[in-house]
Amino acid sequence: MSILVDKNTRLIVQGITGRDGAFHTRMMKEYGTNVVAGVSPGKAGQEIEGVPVFNSVEETVKATGANASIIFVPAGFAGDALLEAILAGVKLIVCVTEGVPTLDAVRAIAVAQTKGARIVGPNCPGVISPGKAKVGIMPAAAFQPGCVGIVSRSGTLTYEIAANTGEFGQSTVIGIGGDPVIGTNFIDCLKAFQDDPQTRAIVIVGEIGGSDEERAAEFVKDYVTKPVFGFIAGQTAPPDKRMGHAGAIISTGSGTAQEKIKAFQSVGIELIYEPELLKDRLKARL
Amino acid sequence: MKIHEYQAKEIFAGAGISVPRERVATTPEEAKAIAQELGLPVVIKAQVLVGGRGKAGGVKKAERLEDVEPLARQVIGMEIKGLKVEKVLVSECVDIKAEYYLGITIDRSARKPVLLASVAGGIEIEEVAKTNPEKIVKVEIEPLLGLLPFQARNIGLALFNDLKLTSQFTAIASRLYRLFIERDCSLVEINPLVLTGSGMLLALDAKINFDDNGLCRHPENEALRDLTSEEPIEVEAKKAGLSYIKLSGNVGCVVNGAGLAMATMDLIKRFGGEPANFLDVGGSSSPDKMVLAMRIILSDPNVKAILVNIFGGITRCDDIAQGLIIARKEADIRVPVVARLVGTNADKAQRILENSPVIWAKTMSEAVKLAVAKAGEGK
Numbered sequence: 001m002s003i004l005v006d007k008n009t010r011l012i013v014q015g016i017t018g019r020d021g022a023f024h025t026r027m028m029k030e031y032g033t034n035v036v037a038g039v040s041p042g043k044a045g046q047e048i049e050g051v052p053v054f055n056s057v058e059e060t061v062k063a064t065g066a067n068a069s070i071i072f073v074p075a076g077f078a079g080d081a082l083l084e085a086i087l088a089g090v091k092l093i094v095c096v097t098e099g100v101p102t103l104d105a106v107r108a109i110a111v112a113q114t115k116g117a118r119i120v121g122p123n124c125p126g127v128i129s130p131g132k133a134k135v136g137i138m139p140a141a142a143f144q145p146g147c148v149g150i151v152s153r154s155g156t157l158t159y160e161i162a163a164n165t166g167e168f169g170q171s172t173v174i175g176i177g178g179d180p181v182i183g184t185n186f187i188d189c190l191k192a193f194q195d196d197p198q199t200r201a202i203v204i205v206g207e208i209g210g211s212d213e214e215r216a217a218e219f220v221k222d223y224v225t226k227p228v229f230g231f232i233a234g235q236t237a238p239p240d241k242r243m244g245h246a247g248a249i250i251s252t253g254s255g256t257a258q259e260k261i262k263a264f265q266s267v268g269i270e271l272i273y274e275p276e277l278l279k280d281r282l283k284a285r286l
Numbered sequence: 287m288k289i290h291e292y293q294a295k296e297i298f299a300g301a302g303i304s305v306p307r308e309r310v311a312t313t314p315e316e317a318k319a320i321a322q323e324l325g326l327p328v329v330i331k332a333q334v335l336v337g338g339r340g341k342a343g344g345v346k347k348a349e350r351l352e353d354v355e356p357l358a359r360q361v362i363g364m365e366i367k368g369l370k371v372e373k374v375l376v377s378e379c380v381d382i383k384a385e386y387y388l389g390i391t392i393d394r395s396a397r398k399p400v401l402l403a404s405v406a407g408g409i410e411i412e413e414v415a416k417t418n419p420e421k422i423v424k425v426e427i428e429p430l431l432g433l434l435p436f437q438a439r440n441i442g443l444a445l446f447n448d449l450k451l452t453s454q455f456t457a458i459a460s461r462l463y464r465l466f467i468e469r470d471c472s473l474v475e476i477n478p479l480v481l482t483g484s485g486m487l488l489a490l491d492a493k494i495n496f497d498d499n500g501l502c503r504h505p506e507n508e509a510l511r512d513l514t515s516e517e518p519i520e521v522e523a524k525k526a527g528l529s530y531i532k533l534s535g536n537v538g539c540v541v542n543g544a545g546l547a548m549a550t551m552d553l554i555k556r557f558g559g560e561p562a563n564f565l566d567v568g569g570s571s572s573p574d575k576m577v578l579a580m581r582i583i584l585s586d587p588n589v590k591a592i593l594v595n596i597f598g599g600i601t602r603c604d605d606i607a608q609g610l611i612i613a614r615k616e617a618d619i620r621v622p623v624v625a626r627l628v629g630t631n632a633d634k635a636q637r638i639l640e641n642s643p644v645i646w647a648k649t650m651s652e653a654v655k656l657a658v659a660k661a662g663e664g665k
Contacts, residue, residue, distance in 0.1 A: 076502050101470055101500040102392060103429075109397050110429040125599075139599035139629050154545025156597040159629070160650065163597075178544060179499075180394045180472075207545055210394040233548035236533070236555045237564070244529040244544025244566040246499055247394070254412075257552075273556060275549070276651050 002129035002172040003149070003192040003199075004092060004120070005033075005068065009133045012060050012090070013038040014081045015072035016048050020096075024072065024137050025049045031134040036064040057088040068092040070126065070135050078122060079104025086117045094135050095121035095183075102246075105181045112183060119183025123246065125155040125175035136175065144169035148282065149193035151186055152205035153178055153212075153247070157233060161205055166279030168286065171199040178245030180209070186216035194224045200286055201227045203278070204269070206260055208234035209248045213260040221267040227285040230264040231272045232257045287496045289510045290333040292375045294474075294492035301465045303458055303476075305489050308377035317358035318351065320376040326351055330358050333373040334366045335515045337410065342366045347379070369515055380488060385478035386445055387411055388459065390427075390466045399427040399466065401459065403441050407478035433463040446481075454487045469507060470500025519582060526578050527568050535560025537661045538583035538592040538621075540576070542567050542601045550595045553650065559658035562589045569600045576609020581617045590664030591622045593657035595650060598629030607635035610644055622660040626653035 011028070015021040016038025026049045029035050035051050037060045044055040054060040057069065069085045071078055071093065078097040085093045086108065093112070100122040112119050120127060126136015131145035142159040146169015152158040158175050171193070176184050186204055193199045202224065206213035213232065220228050235257040237243050239250040250256050264271055270285075272278050292310040299305050307324055310333065311317040321328045332344030339345060344366050346357040354376075364371050385407030393400040406414045406421045414421055423444050425437050438459040442452030458479070466474045475493040482488055496507045513521060523530035529544065533551075537559045541547035544566045551561035563586065567579055583589055596606050606627055613619060626647040627635045639646060645660075647653035 075499065099499045099502065101503065102472065102497045103467060103470055103500065106392065106397060106399070106429045114430075137600060139597075141629065142597070142599075152545070154543060156541075156543030156599065157545030157549050159597045159599060160546055160549070163628075181392060181397050185395075205545070207548060212395065215395060231549075233545050233552060235548075236551045236561055237548055238531070238533065241531050241564075242498070243531065243548055243564055248544060248548070274553065274651055276649055 001196045001198040002132060003189070003196050004172060004174065005127050005129050005133040005135045007034070007132050009068050009135060010034050010036045010064065010066045011135055012036065012057065012066045012069040013051070013072065014057065014069055014085065016040055016051065016053060017043050017046070018072055021072035022048050025051055027140070028134050031140050033133045033135060036066050057084045057090065061088045061090065066090065068135060069094070071095045071097055073097060075099035075101070079108055082108035082119060083111060086112050086115050091117050093117060093119050094124065094126045095119060096124060096126060096137055098123040100179065102179070102181050105179060105183070109181065109183050120174065121177040121182060123179045124177035124182070125158060127172065127174045129172045130170050138173070138175070143173060146170050147198060147200040148203060149189070149196065149199040149201070150174070150203045150205065151176060151189035151193070153207050153245070154205055154233065158205060160275050161203060161231060161278065164275045164278045165282060168201070168279070168282045171196060178247050180247040186212050187219045190216060190219055190224055194226060199226065201229065201282060203229045203231065205231045205233070207232065207245070207248050208237050208243065208250050208257050209255040211255065214263040217263040217267045217269060220269055228269045229272050229278065229281065230269040231275070232260045232264070287498055287501065287507065287511060288335045289494055289496070290335065290373070290512065291331065291492055292333055292373070293510050294494040295489065297465065297469070297494060298489050298492050301461045303461050303489050304486065305492070306377050306380050308375055310373050310375050311358065312362070312373050314355040314358040314362065317374055317376050318354045321348060321351060321354040324376065324378045327379045328354065329377045329379055330354070330361055331375045331377060332361050332364065332366060332371040333375055334369050334371050335512065336367045336369055339366050344371060372514060380480060380490060381483035382480045383483055384481040386481070387414070387477045388462065388479045389473065389475035389477065390463055391473045393426065396426055398429055399463070401425045401427060401433065401437070401441065401463070403445055405445055407480070411477065427463065433460055451481070451487065458487060470497045470504055471495060472497045519585060523582055526575065528575065528579055528582070529564070529566040529568070530582055531564040532586060533561050533563050534588070535562045536588050536590040537657050538562045538586065538589040540565050540567055540579045540583065540592065540594045542569070542596050546595065546597060550593065550650070550654065553654045554593070554658060557655050557658045559661055562586055567601070573605055573609035573612055576606055577613045577616060580610070580613040580619060584617060584619065589621060591624065591657045591661035592619070593653055594623065594625040594627070595653060596627045596629070598627065598632060602631045603627040603629060603635035604631040604638060607638040611638060611642060614642065621664060624653050624657040624660065626650060
């Protein structure tokens, strides 16, 4: 098993003719992801990395039976690209683009909910089920097939954590994104990991800002029986400063790392303070 | 992005939300002229992008015209929480019968805008949420529908229990929501919204925060930015695509990715050091970017060691290493540098740095321990 993406994923790349879109199309194909087509308005008929390009998502879905999409289009147009994919019937849409206006994300998520589509991101590295499919920008070398499910608000920190799962490897790793409003949250992923037979342990990588970690903790208490580990970034972050990610900000005293750590501890989520110690703790618990 | 009260009030007035008669002044003489025009008494309010100006003495009432200049002189130039007051708003005194709160923001968990209102106006809403949560009315707004008339009406009735005031209120609430959407705001707030002796609702104070991600399509928002309230070095970093925040420790750090950067700072602290900064070099980092990053970090005299922690994906470790070599020549690096580079082209990077004084570390923990130890020696 694994969650969200696997060998059955038939992927469209929206913004395939751009620099990042083209580069990551090649990387995803090399990894073995089934990239069936790309979309770039006005560029239909071209081929990028051996992938046919179409003008619209609707045409692409009709021609290829695609069931997932990854978005690389610039921030100002990403909201429109999300809506285009949702209304064309795509059910899984990963938005890598950083800097998408919050209200565009709000609107796209509201529409996705009415159409039964799932958005991952915006501002995320994507999803990888090692050995099966990579729908994202993460470096393949950091990931190995295995049994740890990782869900994270970060990019490179996710790679660091994944690289420290040692011989246990990962079932699926999801970067849910660093923006204040995102389509898929911790709880969605925790539920899927709990229900996925391949996943034997779960790592939640959270950071300052918002209260999604607190909600995740409540969900773990009620629903999750597998061992859960937690990592929280930003214990030394000053208040009212946006720490890179748009969503990583302690505002008016709430969203601190200390609150999140406390929430994790109160439900028995084991805190990892040093990424390198994760593999020993996995060994002890699995 | 935050803007000043006077700027927010101008936007409110343009959107049809009533505000007191008032004008902004940059000198005591100007303040006096405005007071003369408005009539006495007036309130002189510091325009500064932090809360708590009242407690800090940044709001003064002038009863007589001759008091205006000296009072304005006290306020202009004063420092509030490290920020210098450059402007004051000179405002007519309003006959206040009652104070309310009205605000719209994004509820991150609900992933929707929410409207918050309260009969406890004039106090920070977070404070009310702690002490009297029952006094806050909260309504989630469906993004595809907008603020609906019945929602605004029900809040109005809850606040005023009066139909006439409720209809005034619903007009204000719907204008505020339209403004929130049209200008891509992350917060709009009227605190207090006052009921005057003559039965009118007025925005006595105003706060607008714009969504930073929305600025790309709102040059009119960007035009309101007050650069004097931002750290010049943070502004310079931002221009170059670096995200830099200065802190008070002595271990400088250069990291790719915001999450890993925060985790690196945390680990510095865990191993007994203090981070000097947050710095995310971003995705595709050229050697030039790396040189600038080193320059920025070295502009802080507290820095006694620098830690470079890179998990290469899109970022290529050899680019980072090249940048380090150039920076050693150009940026006059006087402190020890510890580098931990893994991922894309890490082997090339190690070869590039082999004969340089850069200390090579294999893991994140090892690198952090080394950097903290080196910073300790440099004291």
